[in-house]
Amino acid sequence: MYIQAEVELIPEIDENISLVRWKALVELWKKKIIHQALTSDPSNPHAVNSHALDHVLEQYYLNSDSPTIDYIYSLAALGAKDPNELQPLLEAPTMEDLIESTKELLTVK
Structure with a gap:
């Protein structure tokens, strides 16, 4: 059995996240974990x-x-509940896209 694939290199994001945006993501993460603990x-x-x-x-x-x-x-x-939820983050071409994908992942639905 053989596997064939086409690989596309995505440019690396070399920016850092601001402290304000980081803290906002942390708060989203906390809300999600607290929600999961209460409702699981x-x-x-x-x-x-x-x-x-x-x-x-x-x-x-x-x-x-x-x-x-x-x-x-x-x-x-x-x-993340499973590794598949992380794929959009790995495919994000810009810091803005990465932050938006992360917000979507961490927002309680």
Whole structure:
């Protein structure tokens, strides 16, 4: 069995995210995780507070005053239900597209 594929290289995004935008993404992530904890099992909801989520960010070294693009990918991975949800982020050609895809992923629906 053989596999054949066509590969297209996507230009690397070399910008950093502003601290204001980063903190907004972190807040979206926190809201999503808290929502999931409360609704994943209605018969046994789990309360999660913001401080506990700050600790998770510390464990993954995502607390910073100078976040990079890698922080966005890591935060998105923490908020994704499965790896397929991350594909639009990997395909984003610009920082703006990456941030929009991340917002979409982290927004509670």
